[in-house]
Amino acid sequence: MSDNMVYLEEVSKKFGENYAVHKINLDIKEGEFLTLLGPSGCGKTTTLRMIAGFEKPDEGNIWIDGKQVEKIEPYNREVNTVFQSYSLFPHMTVAENVAFGLKMKKIPKSEIDEQVHRALDLVQLRAFSDRKPKKLSGGQQQRVAIARAIVNNPRVLLLDEPLGALDLKLRKQMQLELKQLQQELGMTFIYVTHDQEEALTMSDRIVVMNQGQIEQMGLPDEIYERPKTKFVADFIGETNFFEGTVKGGEGSNLYMSIGEQKVSIHNHSNIESGEDIYLSIRPERIHITQEPGNKSQDYLKVKIQDKIYIGSVTKIVASFSDGQKITAHSPYDKTLHLQEGDNLYIYWNPENAVIFPVHEKEKIEA
Amino acid sequence: MRPRTRKILLIYSVLVFMFFYIPLVVLMAFSFNDSKLGTVWTGFTFEWYVKLFNNSQIIEATVNSLIVAVITTIISTVLGVLGALVLHRYIFPGRKAISFIFYIPVVIPEIVLAVALLSLYGAMNIQLGLLTIVPGHVVFATSFVILVLLARLAGMDNALEEAAKDLGANEWHTFWKVTFPLLFPGILAGALMAFTISLDEFVVAFFTTGPGSNTLPVLVYSMVRRGVSPEINALSTILILLIIFFVSIVGWRMMRADRKGGEV
Numbered sequence: 001m002s003d004n005m006v007y008l009e010e011v012s013k014k015f016g017e018n019y020a021v022h023k024i025n026l027d028i029k030e031g032e033f034l035t036l037l038g039p040s041g042c043g044k045t046t047t048l049r050m051i052a053g054f055e056k057p058d059e060g061n062i063w064i065d066g067k068q069v070e071k072i073e074p075y076n077r078e079v080n081t082v083f084q085s086y087s088l089f090p091h092m093t094v095a096e097n098v099a100f101g102l103k104m105k106k107i108p109k110s111e112i113d114e115q116v117h118r119a120l121d122l123v124q125l126r127a128f129s130d131r132k133p134k135k136l137s138g139g140q141q142q143r144v145a146i147a148r149a150i151v152n153n154p155r156v157l158l159l160d161e162p163l164g165a166l167d168l169k170l171r172k173q174m175q176l177e178l179k180q181l182q183q184e185l186g187m188t189f190i191y192v193t194h195d196q197e198e199a200l201t202m203s204d205r206i207v208v209m210n211q212g213q214i215e216q217m218g219l220p221d222e223i224y225e226r227p228k229t230k231f232v233a234d235f236i237g238e239t240n241f242f243e244g245t246v247k248g249g250e251g252s253n254l255y256m257s258i259g260e261q262k263v264s265i266h267n268h269s270n271i272e273s274g275e276d277i278y279l280s281i282r283p284e285r286i287h288i289t290q291e292p293g294n295k296s297q298d299y300l301k302v303k304i305q306d307k308i309y310i311g312s313v314t315k316i317v318a319s320f321s322d323g324q325k326i327t328a329h330s331p332y333d334k335t336l337h338l339q340e341g342d343n344l345y346i347y348w349n350p351e352n353a354v355i356f357p358v359h360e361k362e363k364i365e366a
Numbered sequence: 367m368r369p370r371t372r373k374i375l376l377i378y379s380v381l382v383f384m385f386f387y388i389p390l391v392v393l394m395a396f397s398f399n400d401s402k403l404g405t406v407w408t409g410f411t412f413e414w415y416v417k418l419f420n421n422s423q424i425i426e427a428t429v430n431s432l433i434v435a436v437i438t439t440i441i442s443t444v445l446g447v448l449g450a451l452v453l454h455r456y457i458f459p460g461r462k463a464i465s466f467i468f469y470i471p472v473v474i475p476e477i478v479l480a481v482a483l484l485s486l487y488g489a490m491n492i493q494l495g496l497l498t499i500v501p502g503h504v505v506f507a508t509s510f511v512i513l514v515l516l517a518r519l520a521g522m523d524n525a526l527e528e529a530a531k532d533l534g535a536n537e538w539h540t541f542w543k544v545t546f547p548l549l550f551p552g553i554l555a556g557a558l559m560a561f562t563i564s565l566d567e568f569v570v571a572f573f574t575t576g577p578g579s580n581t582l583p584v585l586v587y588s589m590v591r592r593g594v595s596p597e598i599n600a601l602s603t604i605l606i607l608l609i610i611f612f613v614s615i616v617g618w619r620m621m622r623a624d625r626k627g628g629e630v
Contacts, residue, residue: 054528084525087525087529089526091547104534104535152534
């Protein structure tokens with residue numbers, strides 16, 4: 001037990017022989033915006049559906065607001081869901097859809113009308129009360145789905161990839177609206193998505209899942225800047241990986257080799273000389289220059305292979321003498337004079353690189 | 367499309383429609399023909415309609431057919447809805463096999479079922495009467511209802527029922543407030559099919575009815591053996607017009623619902 005709004009203890013769910021979710025522990029605080037992030041099939045939706053009550057866990061316990069709920073049917077849980085496909089009732093008007101939950105609770109008619117109006121005002125759809133859902137655009141349907149859920153004032157709102165079907169611009173707008181709504185209501189949100197940018201934008205806390213297990217739980221900047229596993233570093237944002245053996249140590253600084261060049265390794269990690277590691281460095285953390293300064297041992301010499309203008313930055317793809325490639329993001333004006341085939345010197349602060357032992361991931365079986 | 371292709375297609379469509387509907391039009395026309403032989407047009411009359419409504423045999427058979435059809439419709443619709451829901455919703459061992467079994471009555475020759483039922487009734491010493499027709503019709507009609515509803519269920523978003531439960535509706539309310547209204551067009555279509563299948567079914571009715579309780583098809587068959595009477599033409603005309611009327615109502619309702627953006 002704990003005083004969290006939602007608490008999962010050693011929860012597992014099997015489909016056939018395979019674990020969709022394997023022994024996960026999760027606590028979600030009241031008023032928190034928590035995102036379950038991961039690729040499809042990672043168990044994030046199954047986790048959400050267990051909290052909603054659509055799936056029963058095979059092992060473990062779930063508490064919602066202090067009540068143990070594994071045996072409680074969805075209709076008796078104080079949570080509501082915003083479904084991926086909206087799942088609005090096509091035979092009811094917008095207002096009837098939103099009123100559905102309140103009617104089930106046998107709330108007096110006058111009160112229902114008032115609350116429905118307020119919920120539709122909140123999502124700016126009051127004018128559409130009498131329309132059928134199919135007459136609304138995707139974004140409007142999504143808003144109705146949100147109004148239909150929050151009108152019940154649930155302890156927890158569960159959102160299953162609710163913006164997945166919207167186009168990019170609308171999605172960005174809805175992300176901000178949802179976040180604002182959550183703060184206004186002070187409601188606990190559990191949000192499922194495979195879109196890492198969406199997760200970073202909206203969440204108070206992110207839970208990265210992979211193969212039914214939690215890879216890492218933390219603040220958005222922790223997840224991005226200090227990924228704990230190679231999977232997390234790879235899944236969230238773009239990064240460069242280099243595999244190598246740690247050398248040096250005992251008084252001298254640790255380093256590894258990329259091609260025939262040495263790269264310093266920051267000493268914060270529990271890395272010892274002789275260990276096989278992955279080094280991960282984000283493209284935007286790499287500095288580029290054509291003239292190495294006096295600290296030349298820290299610069300790596302590469303050859304430009306490709307220069308790609310992607311709007312906000314320019315992407316430089318370069319190769320080491322052994323053929324390994326590296327991608328760097330640089331401001332447009334710094335890359336104007338660069339050309340394919342040019343030599344380039346790159347540099348990064350060793351503190352910005354993240355190190356993972358090579359063999360850490362094999363312990364998790366599918 | 368090229369103009370020539372258009373023209374050929376138009377002619378082709380007209381020919382197909384003529385093939386379908388000319389016999390009906392001829393039949394309807396001859397129901398107003400003032401001639402007993404019914405092959406030569408001699409003048410316009412309502413005589414056959416008057417005779418039809420004074421023919422107690424035909425009226426009785428019509429009532430019999432309606433009784434059988436209504437009972438068949440009710441039983442097979444309820445069974446079909448329940449069956450389709452079970453087959454759609456639950457995964458259980460032998461589900462595929464059971465689904466397949468429901469297809470068999472659709473393809474099995476009616477004569478086989480008719481003879482089988484007759485020998486069953488004989489073995490069980492059941493007196494044949496009007497109601498002994500019903501089980502045979504229910505077998506056919508239920509299969510059709512299940513097929514129609516399974517198609518409807520396949521097109522329905524399963525998450526809708528989850529959404530209802532999520533919003534606090536128990537199983538009972540979920541069914542009546544969400545599942546049933548969404549299935550209703552399918553249920554209506556299935557029920558209409560069951561009704562028409564039963565109404566014009568001949569073979570099973572012929573074999574399993576008791577003496578003196580003819581259904582309309584059985585009676586018409588016995589009348590036609592003495593030549594097509596213009597009364598039969600009149601009866602057929604009425605049936606055709608009734609069917610056109612009901613189909614139009616359903617079609618009109620569906621179109622209106624489409625325009626309103628909702629379901630029927």
